[in-house]
Amino acid sequence: MRIQHWQDVASLLVGVWLVVSPFALDFTGAAVWITIALGLAVILFAVEAFVIPSYLEEWGEMLLGLALLLAPWTVGYEQTSATVSSVLSGILVILLAGWELLTDRDFTTWWHDRWHHRAG
Numbered sequence: 001m002r003i004q005h006w007q008d009v010a011s012l013l014v015g016v017w018l019v020v021s022p023f024a025l026d027f028t029g030a031a032v033w034i035t036i037a038l039g040l041a042v043i044l045f046a047v048e049a050f051v052i053p054s055y056l057e058e059w060g061e062m063l064l065g066l067a068l069l070l071a072p073w074t075v076g077y078e079q080t081s082a083t084v085s086s087v088l089s090g091i092l093v094i095l096l097a098g099w100e101l102l103t104d105r106d107f108t109t110w111w112h113d114r115w116h117h118r119a120g
Contacts, residue, residue: 007100008049011061014092015042018068021085030075031082038068042093058097065093 018039022032041064045057068090072083 005049005100005103007096007103008046011042011049011093011096012046014089014096015039015044015046018042018085018089021089022082025079025081025085027077027079027082029078031072031077031079031086034071034075035082035086038064038071058101061097062094065090065097068093 016039018035021027021039022035027035042061045061045064049057068086071077072086077083077086
C-alpha cells in the first residue's frame with residue numbers, strides 16, 4: 001500500500017467525518033443513514049486509491065460528492081447542521097478529486113493522448 005496523492009488521505013478524513021458527523025452533530029431521520037453510507041463509500045474509494053492506484057476512483061468520488069451536494073434537498077434533511085455538513089463535505093470531495101485528476105500523471109497523459117489534436 002502506497003500513498004501517491006495527499007488528496008486521497010484528505011478524502012479518507014472527509015469520509016471518516018461523514019461517518020462520525022451524524023453522532024457529533026446529532027442528526028435524525030434519513031440524514032443519519034445517508035450520511036453514513038456516503039461516508040463509507042468515500043472511505044472505500046480512498047482506501048482503494050491506496051491499494052490500487054488509478055485515476056478512475058476520482059470519478060467515483062466526484063459522483064459521491066455530487067450525491068452529498070444533492071442529498072439534503074432530494075431527501076429533505078431536517079437539521080441545518082446535516083445540510084451544511086453534507087454540502088461542505090460534497091464540495092470538498094469534488095475539489096479533492098478534481099485536484100488529484102489535474103495532478104495525476106497517468107490521467108494527464110491519457111487526456112493528452114486522447115484529446116490533444118495538433119494543429120496543421
